[in-house]
Amino acid sequence: MYFDSVEAMLAMEGHGVFVWSAYVVTAVVIALILLLPLRRQRRLLRELAADERRARAVAANARGSS
Amino acid sequence: MSAPSTTRFCLRLLRRQLVLAVRRPAEMGNPLLFFAMVVALFPLGLGPAPEALAGFAPGVLWIVALLASLLTSDNVFRGDFDDGSLEQLLLAPQPLYLGVLAYIGAHWLVSGLLLSLVSPLFALMLNLPAAAIPALVCSLLLGSAVLSLVGCIGASLTVGLRRGGMLISLLVLPLYVPVLIFGSAAVQAAVDGLPVAPYLAILGAMVSLGIALAPLAVAAGLRISIDA
Amino acid sequence: MWSFLHKLGSPPWLYAISGSILRWLLPLTLLALAAGVVWGLLFTPPDFRQGNSYRIIYIHVPAAVVALAGYYVMATAGAISLIWRMKMADVAMKAAAPVGAALTFAALFTGAVWGKPTWGTYWVWDARITSMLLLLFLYLGVVVLYEAYENKEAAGKACAVLSLVGTVNIPIIYKSVDWWYSLHQPASIKFTGDSTIDPSMLYPLLLMICAFYALFTCCLLLNMRAELLQREARTGWVRKLARGGE
Known part of the structure; x- marks a missing residue:
């Protein structure tokens, strides 16, 4: 470990703001490009499942009434 | 009637495009007017000091020429797309490559060539040294041909879209960069x-x-675009 | 070989195989990223000239390298979908564009933040920065063009043509910007010319580059899976998947 304390690690001899902001923004970008497709996939599956249930309910109704 | 030879076909296409342009002189004059007006904006924005203007002139003239060419390239295929004659071109037995080249050539003759020929006038307004004017005309003549070629790629991809105008500049401007760099460097x-x-x-x-x-x-x- | 290619063109197979790849690749990628960040931030010595600000290199360089490689991935997929009409290549091309644009943005942002302590300014019209900015525009052009088309099949083809045009242009743009910069290079900014890098700094950098490649692959697969579900929503295998409630 190069730094002696947490404060020294955060400050990085005056460069901390730059280093940490670069890392934080990159982390946000990475999180976004990973989570957005996952969220889209989950939403699609949920919608499809709902469609499927509705279709089955309609089919069951039709069978029940005839 | 037999089909015309490929050369005659292309020359006819070129002639048709030029006739269409000449029949609408206002549309042909628009890029020139645009060029004049934007050039006039620069002294108003940057101040009228002749030395400063002369320093910016190569870049300014090139950027304005580039924008003028971009604005006209949006319309190269639009009319023919709307009235269906573009579909006829695609169905023609002659190679599409040459037909397309005729369209691009017509666009260059109407926009690039005219712009290059009137550019000395605007160069003088921006106080560009007279020694640089031949270089300006030559670089614009060659460079605007590249601008027409690249601009038509953007036009062909966006012709079927209703809001193509803004889109074409987003697609094409990054591709214009090398031309701008070497064109303005030639004048400089x-x-x-x-x-x-x-x-x-x-x-x-x-x-x-x-x-x-x-x-x-x-x-x-x-x-x-036709298939879509 | 042919049977593999045949399978590659089948959406359910691709969906299943990408799922099983992601199951181990995604944790591995996150682990490698975390390890590389901790290593680079905490366990490497500072640069003798730039001090601690050089630690940005561990995300800046990998992001830039992968962003550029991503454009070629996108263009290759576009070429395959144009020439052999492979639908999966079209899906891959569409999936690569936003990831590449995001990584290009990350490279530009970290570069700007790195520039402030090193050169005293956030933005320099340096050859590499300028070409990265143009790369971002090229990526965004593809994204915007895809969105503009109503007909998504035509959108894929148009984007493939555009990305191929961009591929021909990238070397030209890069060379001309490089030359332009050497013409205008301001004297006040000194770049670190030494290309030698100490092994203690090189190894974490290599790890991060590998991790970013893996990250790109993960994002590509994730995007492709979501796109596959949307395109194939009417088919039997997707319905079965939805019923399974996975």
């Missing part, structure tokens, strides 16, 4: 008294590469 070199020929040679190389490849992309783009 002439201002500084350096040889201009190397820059013109590079622009010529870009024209050759563009003539070889751009019509292929335009043809593919037109096929996609």
Whole structure:
């Protein structure tokens, strides 16, 4: 470990703001490009499942009434 | 009646495009008017000091010429797309590559060539040294051909879209960068008294590469737009 | 070989195989990223000239390298979908564009933040920065063009043509910007010319580059899976998947 304390690690001899902001923004970008497709996939599956249930309910109704 | 030979076919297409342009002189004059007006904006924005204007003139003239060419390239295929004659071109037995080249050539004659020929006038308004004017005209003549070639790629990809105007600039402007760099550098070199020929040679190389490849992309783009 | 290619063109197979790849690749990628960040931030010595600000290199360089490689991935996929009409290549091309644009943005942002302590300014019209900015525009052009088309099949083809045009242009743009910069290079900014890098700094950098490649692959697969579900929503295998409630 190069730094002696947490404060020294955060400050990085005056460069901390730059280093940490670069890392934080990159982390946000990475999180976004990973989570957005996952969220889209989950939403699609949920919608499809709902469609499927509705279709089955309609089919069951039709069978029940005839 | 037998089908015309390929050369005659292309010349007819070219003539048709030019006749269409000449019949609408206002539309042909628009890019020139645009060029004049934007050039007039720069002294108003930057201040009228002749030295400062002369320093910016190579870049300013090139950027304005580039924008004028971009604005007109949106309309190259639009009319023919709307009335269906573009579909006829795609169905024609002659190679689409050459037909497309005729369209691009007509666009260059109407926008690039005219702009290059009137550019000395605006160069004088911006106080560009007279020694640099031949370099400006030559670099614009060659460079605007590349601009037409690349601009038509963008036009072919966006012709089927209703809001193509803004989109085409987003697609095409990054591709214009090399032309802008070498075109304005040629004029700057002439201002500084350096040889201009190397820059013109590079622009010529870009024209050759563009003539070889751009019509292929335009043809593919037109096929996609017609199918969509 | 042919049977593999045949399978590659089948959406359910691709969906299943990408799922099983992601199951181990995604944790591995996150682990490698975390390890590389901790290593680079905490366990490497500072640069003798730039001090601690050089630690940005561990995300800046990998992001830039992968962003550029991503454009070629996108263009290759576009070419495959144009020439062999492979639908999966079209899906891959569409999936690569936003990831590449995001990584290009990350590279530009970290570069700007790195520039402030090193050169005293956030933005320099340096050859590499300028070409990265143009790369971002090229990526965004593809994204915007895809969105503009109503007909998504035509959108894929148009984007493939555009990305191929961009591929021909990238070397030209890069060379001309490089030359332009050497012409205008301001004297006040000194770049670190030494290309030698100490092994203690090189190894974490290599790890991060590998991790970013893996990250790109993960994002590509994730995007492709979501796109596959949307395109194939009417088919039997997707319905079965939805019923399974996975």
